[in-house]
Amino acid sequence: MLGDGIGRKVFKGLDLENGNSVAIKQVSLENIAEKDLDMVMCEIDGALVNLRYVENGSLANMIKPRNFGPLPEPLVASYVAQVLEGLVYLHEQGVVHRDIKGANILTTKEGLVKLADFGVAHKLTEGDITTHSVVGTPYWMAPEVIEMSGVCAASDIWSVGCTVIELLTGVPPYYKLQPMPALFKIVQDDNPPIPNDLSPGVTDFLSHCFRKDARLRPGAKTLLSHTWIQSFRRVFG
Structure with missing residues (x-):
């Protein structure tokens, strides 16, 4: 019903x-x-x-000013660890989500998060490591997607970095720009702007997510062992 x-x-x-x-x-x-x-x-x-x-709705809804606003680093690390665990599974199955962002991460009353909206997800066929189509949401989109040089599992990792900034600040990178200028800046800049008031740990984590060359970005499993994630996983279990 x-x-x-x-x-x-x-x-x-x-x-x-x-x-x-x-x-x-x-x-x-x-x-x-x-x-x-x-x-x-x-x-x-x-x-x-x-x-x-999933009764608590999305993380994007949670961080709206009328609700809780930007979240503290320990909680964001806990959520991102769960997102990375989900991506480890997806990527091992050859599936690229292609639209990781706060609106597509749902949370339960117990603080568990689940990836949602697989409407633009893509399953790579055998021998196929990339797909050449521009899908996703502009502010979270990796440069190789915009340039149509091929979306791959590493494209989800770039979007994870954008989502970390979104959850910590309330907005994604380049949010003050219209979508087309934002896409241009993503391709042109060495990396998205990283807020100055973040801890060294999260700043280093983001520097890995935002490596311009997708081939140099660490996978989800590697990022799960990053010190920023591990330090707060011990707190939250």
Whole structure:
């Protein structure tokens, strides 16, 4: 049974057989172009099977001024560690999320986070390490995606760095610019601007995420062992 809307074409749902709360996304297949069917099926296969309703909403909603605002570093490290664990699994399966950002990270009452919205995710075929299409959200987008030189697992790592800044400051890098100028700056600059008031640990973590050459960016598993993540994982378990 459908309930209230909780997002764009996403509704609370009640399983009438067992009382479980779930999230239901409404996908219209009317007049859909054949080229878009693969994307729809990818989302169904990757995200909508047994999708649970995550009651606390997204991290993007959590950091809005009317709610809690920017989050402290220990909590952000705890959330990012869980995101990286999710990416380790996805990347090992050959899946690139392609739209990591606060709005696509949902949180439970217990402080667990889950990656959501796999609508633009891409599964790399055997022997294929990149895909040449511009998808994602501008302020979180890696330079190789913008230049169409090929999105890869490392493109998600760049977006993780942008998400860290988003959660710590309330806004992603280049947020004062319109999308097109922001995309130009992402490609032109050596790295996105890193706020001066961050700790040395998170600053070093971001410097790894923002290596311009995607081949030099560490993978999710490597970043899980970074001292900034490890120091706060001990606090939060």
